[in-house]
Each structure stands twice: as structure tokens, then as C-alpha cells.
Amino acid sequence: MGVYLSAPKREKTTVVGQGNGFVYAASSMQGWRVSMEDADICCPNLDNGIQLYGVFDGHGGQEVSSFVQKNFSEQLLNNTEFQQKDFTNALIQNFMKMDELLRSEEGKAQLRDIMKDKSKTDTTAGCTANVVLIHENTMYIANAGDSRTLLSQNGIPKRLSEDHKPDNMKEYQRIREAGGDVQNGRVNGNLNLSRALGDLQYKKNFQIPQDKQLIIAKPDVTIHKITPDDEFILIGCDGIWETLSDEEIIKYIRQQIALGVSCDKIVEQLLDLLLAPDMLNGCGCDNMTCILVTLQDYDQLKNKYMQIKEFQEADGSQEQNSSKSPTNHQNQDDDSQTQQNNAQNEQSINSQNEETQ
Numbered sequence: 001m002g003v004y005l006s007a008p009k010r011e012k013t014t015v016v017g018q019g020n021g022f023v024y025a026a027s028s029m030q031g032w033r034v035s036m037e038d039a040d041i042c043c044p045n046l047d048n049g050i051q052l053y054g055v056f057d058g059h060g061g062q063e064v065s066s067f068v069q070k071n072f073s074e075q076l077l078n079n080t081e082f083q084q085k086d087f088t089n090a091l092i093q094n095f096m097k098m099d100e101l102l103r104s105e106e107g108k109a110q111l112r113d114i115m116k117d118k119s120k121t122d123t124t125a126g127c128t129a130n131v132v133l134i135h136e137n138t139m140y141i142a143n144a145g146d147s148r149t150l151l152s153q154n155g156i157p158k159r160l161s162e163d164h165k166p167d168n169m170k171e172y173q174r175i176r177e178a179g180g181d182v183q184n185g186r187v188n189g190n191l192n193l194s195r196a197l198g199d200l201q202y203k204k205n206f207q208i209p210q211d212k213q214l215i216i217a218k219p220d221v222t223i224h225k226i227t228p229d230d231e232f233i234l235i236g237c238d239g240i241w242e243t244l245s246d247e248e249i250i251k252y253i254r255q256q257i258a259l260g261v262s263c264d265k266i267v268e269q270l271l272d273l274l275l276a277p278d279m280l281n282g283c284g285c286d287n288m289t290c291i292l293v294t295l296q297d298y299d300q301l302k303n304k305y306m307q308i309k310e311f312q313e314a315d316g317s318q319e320q321n322s323s324k325s326p327t328n329h330q331n332q333d334d335d336s337q338t339q340q341n342n343a344q345n346e347q348s349i350n351s352q353n354e355e356t357q
Helices: 063-078 087-103 105-115 169-177 246-258 263-274 298-306 309-316 318-322 343-355
Strands: 004-019 022-033 038-047 050-059 129-135 138-144 148-153 156-159 220-225 230-236 288-294
Touching (some): 004 038, 004 263, 022 038, 022 050, 022 263, 038 063, 038 288, 050 063, 050 288, 063 105, 087 105, 087 129, 087 138, 129 148, 129 230, 138 148, 148 246, 156 246, 230 246, 246 263, 246 298, 263 288, 298 309
Antiparallel strands (some): 038 050, 050 129, 129 138, 138 220, 148 230, 230 288
16 A cells, blocks of 8 residues: 555544643544654643644654654753743754754664664654744744644634745745755655755755755744734644645634534544545545644633534534535544544534535
């Protein structure tokens, strides 16, 4: 089957918690892929109330995403700019620091431990990185690659990061200036990303700065002041965004909160909803990892959403519409956690699928 399994692995790794009044939940699922290459971090109190969340989508192996998961928070805490609360530069420096560590002898030793192969001295693996740092009422979103942070503002989706693809003009110009080319949307016909951590084979021209290479680790950083209209963010690897639109994902999460579904069950069921029933079109077949972080009190959000007529009508029509859903297969998950979901949650998925056709 190559990079795909004959049947998807639906078992999930899920964590849930609270930080400074926010609720967060993260869940990951291997899906159709033969191995799991995603990693994530959830630090609701990294330092003096500062929160840190991140998704790292690996490619070419899981060693770089696991390496970043292990080292990112510690290195950020040791960063001078972070200690001075210059979070934009701290995040940029920390992304670049990951590559520096991967080149070091200490980093190579860590990679060998992760790969459980003492004979290997190098790796061609890499990972995207989408990291959200929350300090007081401000979010700093650092992104390298095509993982994404999506914000719900009173139900209106707003992307807080921009995907980095080789055919984006800014990325394309840098790649050409570094001596490379873009073929079929891929750098030198190989990698379909223009920014990533690791992938050191694309960063070997030491005659130019590291932020001018074919592939760079330097992130774009978006600063967003949290407003009363901001409800929650969803951080996800690229597999999260393949099946449903931003609007449909936001609507689904709001409806689930209106029904009183806990955040950990929401992200678990979202992964089931996004998982492809087969591999015919390639969408929904990737590893999937997402982190949901509420920016308001969960009960306040629930009460707010319960007043929305659309959600009230959807709740009342669950039984009538459930048999019509084209994706009932997604509710037949044999995962032990998913089996514990109550009938109301399953009916909600069916209703949402009916609405998004």
C-alpha cells in the first residue's frame, strides 16, 4: 500500500486542560498513513501565565517533529528575547534555533535516540510548525509551513497564519534566488513546502544566510489582540483543512459547544468527521492533529450558542436527519474513546454533515 494502510488507524491521543480561564484540548490520529509523524505541545502555563500551543507536522520521518516537541519549550524559556517579553523575535529565534540544534552533535545524538538507530548520523526529515503564544490579551502566531491557526470571531473564520507554498510569489522568488526551482508546486520537484524545520539537505548553501535558503525555518509572526468577539482558535496540521471549509469547521465546533459536548470530545469527533472513508481522492488520508483553545469561558460560549436559532433547529432535527447523513461510516469508529461518545454527539455529527452538503 506504500504510504497508506489498508484500513485507517482511528485510535487517538488526547489531552485536555485549562490555562488562565481558557479550556484547551488536543487530539491526534494516525489515520490512513503507515506511521504517525505529527507532534504537538500544550503548555497552559509555560511561564508566569504565558500559554504555548503548537502543532508540528512531520514529513520524511517522525524524528524532527519529535525533536522539536522535546526541545521547543525549553529553548524558548532560555531565550533572552523571551525573558524580555519580546515574543515576536523570541519565536523567530527559537524556530531558527531548532535547525541549529539539529546540526549540533548533541542534536544528532538526540535524533539517533528518537530513531533508535545509533548508526545514523543524519536525517532528511523535517516538519512544519504552527505555534501560538498567548500573553495576557495578545496572541503571537508563528508559522513555518502549511499548518494553520484559525480563529472564530462571532462565528466568522479568520486565518491567523498564511500557508507557505513554493509557488507563492514571495517564496518562489527566494527559492529562485537561492539557485532552486519550483516544479509542479514542489521545490526542485521534491518538497511541496517552502518553509519547515529540519530538511537540512535544502539548507546547505552556507554562502547565504539561513533565512535565504531554498527551505527556511524562519516563521512569519502574526500578532492578534484578543477581543470580546474572539471565541476560540483551532490549530491544525494540513490534514485538518482538506475536507471541510473554514466556515464549516467553525460552525461544527460552535454547534457542538451549544450541545454541551466537552472540548476533548469535540476534537476527537472532528478527526472522525474529517477522516476519508477511502483513499480515492486523497483528501482526509493524512495524519491529523489539532488543538482547540477557547478564548472565553466555556459555559458562556455554550449559553451564547444555545440562543442561536440555527443550532436550536439543528438539535431538534437530529433524529429526523440522522439516517440521511452521507458520512455515517465516520460514526462507526471502533476506537475505545470514540465508543464512549453519547448518542447526542453522534447525532450532532450527522446533522452537521447534512448541513454542509
